[in-house]
Amino acid sequence: MTTSKQGTGCPDISVVVPVFNAACHLLATLRTVQQQTFSNWELIAVDDGSTDASADLLAEQARSDSRIRVLRQSNAGVSIARNRGVSACRAPLIAFLDADDLWHPDKLLAHVERHRVDVGMGVSFARVEFLTPAGRATGLVASHPKQPLRPADLLCENPTTTTSNWVLRREVFEAVGGFVEGMSYSEDLEWLLRVACDGRWRIEPIDRVLTYYRTSTGGLSSSLEKMEQGWLRLIGEARRYAPELVEAHFAAAQAVHLRYLTRRSLRLRGDPAQGVDFLVRALRSDAPRLLREPRRTAPTALAVLGRLLVHRARGLLPSPFSSAPLPHAEPPTRPSAVSRPDLPAPLVSVVMPLYNSAATVRASLESVLAQTYPNLEILVVDDGSTDDGPALCRSYDDLRLRIVQQKNRGLAGARNTGIRECCGSIVAFLDSDDLWLPEKIERHVEHLLTRPEVGVSYSCSAFIDAAGQPLGIFQTPALHHITPELILCRNPISNGSCVVLRREVLDGIRFEANLYGTPESYWFDDSFRQSEDIECWIRIALQTRWQIEGIGEALTLYRVTSGGLSANIEKQFASWQRVLDKTATYAPDFIARHGRRARGYQLRYLARRAIQERQPRVGVRLAHQAIATYPRLLLEEPFRTLITLAAGYLGLLLPAFLYSLLERFMMRVTGAMQRLRIGARARRLPDGRSGNGA
Structure with a gap:
């Protein structure tokens, strides 16, 4: 033909x-x-x-x-x-x-x-x-x-x-x-x-x-129950036009379908107990039907039972015959959505980019291994390191840990590689110099399970110094009603290590490109070496229907290092300006409405950073530039704007030792106020109800 x-x-x-x-x-x-x-x-x-x-x-x-x-x-x-x-x-x-x-x-x-x-x-x-x-x-x-x-x-x-x-x-x-x-x-x-x-x-x-x-790899583990519900809907429809067929074959069909769901749970590396549950129910429905296909049933049974035993042997799951709490976890002081029997325990993929961080990666990795939420996989993406960081990671004997190596692509490229490799329906990011509190992932999983409309969950952060010691100050961003405008102007998500999100959210902004000789999927934009996170959050806010919401607890420890910022101010602002330029290609009206305001807020942020880095002259210049760009800063946030200007001028006028004393005093006052605010937030649930929830 x-x-x-x-x-x-x-x-x-x-x-x-x-x-x-x-x-x-x-x-x-x-x-x-x-x-x-x-x-x-x-x-x-x-x-x-x-x-x-x-x-x-x-x-x-x-x-x-x-x-x-x-x-x-x-x-x-x-x-x-x-x-x-x-x-x-x-x-x-x-x-x-x-x-x-x-x-x-x-x-x-x-x-x-x-x-x-x-x-x-x-x-x-x-x-x-x-x-x-x-x-x-x-x-x-x-x-x-x-x-x-x-x-x-x-x-x-x-x-x-x-x-x-x-x-x-x-x-x-x-x-x-x-x-x-x-x-x-x-x-x-x-x-x-x-x-x-x-x-x-x-x-x-x-x-x-x-x-x-x-x-x-995204979203399916949370959909296994929905898949079973869809199959039951099929049976209901079939009863209308083929009742005798359903009567004769229902038990065998249910057994085979549950075996299929067992295999799907294995591919997803989800909760092993969920896969065992599917398999047990399949055998109860029609064991002879499954045993007539040993080449399919036996490997499935061995795989799911073996995986469960491995997890139990490593202490990652409590025994079904014991009511003991999870390893390394204190008995919960409040009901947790994670432990509810009607909700599956989704696999969380932790993506940790690694580039020449041998001095800090051990502490970062151990903060993940100490999480009270056990159903994790950890993907360390070695982004072309030349120090001992990768070897330190390989020294840990934990089945949940995988190390992926690649030539240097930058932070965005390392995160993208981790996303390609991960299997979880929930993805968390941790930079290799930051730390998590032990309950970090448990709080976020609870948040996402109880708030199905929320796709991106983030927490407050506490600042630590280069040695890992607390500075006593915090990031306390807005937690609710997060709009694209708020992300562009204030970025309440604050830093990449505080974010935990559904894989479905990432799949909603995925794009294909050929940057390294082979077509690949991307989520973060590899062409950005700075501001890649805010560019990604803006796309999520503008291009998906998922809500973005924060948790009022400081669950992330964000490491502050000094030096080099003043030399990079122009690069930082140019990279941030690229975010506006890219966003304008698909949302021009949005940038036309909010771009000027966003530039003013960004310049003020860079002014504060310069002042913190003992570059008051640069800070004063940027603060004035921020007000000239968007004069309404003085009306919208007069206290923060005037404090930024005052700090810059005091840095110019006061002797260094006197300015340091004043700065330490102001940090203690600010930290005390922030702790009070975080404490008040932690006593409220995400929907505004009072309680001890996040």
């Missing part, structure tokens, strides 16, 4: 692509369609209320390729998006493609040829190879049936793996109806089950790898 030519009238096949905040992978996905050897296709992209750059990318592609059409709707979920895309199709064949998956160049040609010669085949699907989150081939190919699918095959697992693997006749979709609206899990399996139960068409395999499925 020769390749069809573009422009022959009605397309032979319509490709439906639902899109929601997929800008980081979208171009690669669209390109994989444009590179098909079969060219007589149309593509209907349904933008499901994206808040990132997806809409602009789709519009640009539609302008350059007449075969691409774009539909837009408020966010309604993938099922409604696919249904709407099908309603706009013109071709007799339909293919689905998720916005982060890829196809072999012969994908459409192979399917079209099969459907042309076999009119009884209603749905065809090929073999699927798994990709890493960065899009690299893993060599792992999903198991693949040899025969047409039967209804019973579709009650437990999806033999087709993903809708990106399907090509179907439009008449089939019209006959059985669309995807069930409101279903976010197992909606594809339920649709296939309807086709199989109808009986008029076959669902046939093609024994060739034609689809590439991008896996994701």
Whole structure:
């Protein structure tokens, strides 16, 4: 068969692509369609209320390729998006493609040829190879049936793996109806089950790898329960049109589905107890069914039980036969959401960039190992160190610790590498000279579990000196109602070591680039060597719907080092100005409204830093520049602005010893006031209720 030519009238096949905040992978996905050897296709992209750059990318592609059409709707979920895309199709064949998956160049040609010669085949699907989150081939190919699918095959697992693997006749979709609206899990399996139960068409395999499925390490561990709920919804739907099928196969189907969830929990390195629970329930449902497949059941059981025993042996989890508290943790003085039996204990990935920090990394790493929250993995990213820091890290014998080495890419590049490698549904960052209090992660996990609308959780910070001794002063930023404007002007998140966030948040701002010779996923912008954190927080605030909220406890110890700042003032301000310039490319109105105010606040911040570094002349100049840039500083924050000016002039006029005495006195007064403020905040829960919560 020769390749069809573009422009022959009605397309032979319509490709439906639902899109929601997929800008980081979208171009690669669209390109994989444009590179098909079969060219007589149309593509209907349904933008499901994206808040990132997806809409602009789709519009640009539609302008350059007449075969691409774009539909837009408020966010309604993938099922409604696919249904709407099908309603706009013109071709007799339909293919689905998720916005982060890829196809072999012969994908459409192979399917079209099969459907042309076999009119009884209603749905065809090929073999699927798994990709890493960065899009690299893993060599792992999903198991693949040899025969047409039967209804019973579709009650437990999806033999087709993903809708990106399907090509179907439009008449089939019209006959059985669309995807069930409101279903976010197992909606594809339920649709296939309807086709199989109808009986008029076959669902046939093609024994060739034609689809590439991008896996994701983020968000799935917190979704395992939702996946089970979605499967139960499928069973409920099936009872309406195939009650006898459900009655005959429910126990076996449930056993296989729970075994599948057990394997998913292993891949995610989540709470081992959760995986054991899935496995025990699977055996209770239908042990003979599982034992008939020893090559799948036995390795799954050994892996999940072995992982649980390893964790117990290392004291990372309490025994189910004991009510003893967690290792290194005092008995809790208040109810903790982390220990609630109805909430899973998510895996937290701690990413620690390391570059020539041998003097401080041991203390930083030990502050992570001493955390009261046990379900951690620790990724130390050696960013081309030339000192003994990496060797010090390797000296720790802890299964939770991994060391990743790379050529120097800077702080942003090291964090990005850690994100690529991590497996947790929650990610925390710790610089290799800062420290955490032992309850740091436990407090943040509790915060995120009890506040599902919050995506980014951060804490107050206490300052320590180069030797690790407390300075008695704190960062006490705003904790609630964090807007993009507030981040731009005041950056309440303060420092990268105080942040703990959901992996789903990072996936919402992920983008693809080729900076080092290979296309990779990025979250922080590697081109920034300073201000990379605030640039990332602003993108989160502007491009996602997640709330950002703080905890009123000083859980992070932020190390202050002296020297070198005055020489870098211009570089710091230039790097911060780049944040404004980049933000203006995707949010010009936002920068037009708030850019001048933000420059004033940033100049005042740099003035205070210069004064702290015993550079009062630089500080006074910057303070005046801040007021000239944004005169309303004197109205909005008169006390802080005038104190900055006064400190600068006193530094110029007073003898050094007298100024030092005055500075120490003011630090003690400021620290006492800050401790009172932190104490008051710590007695309130995030929603404003009084109590001992964070």
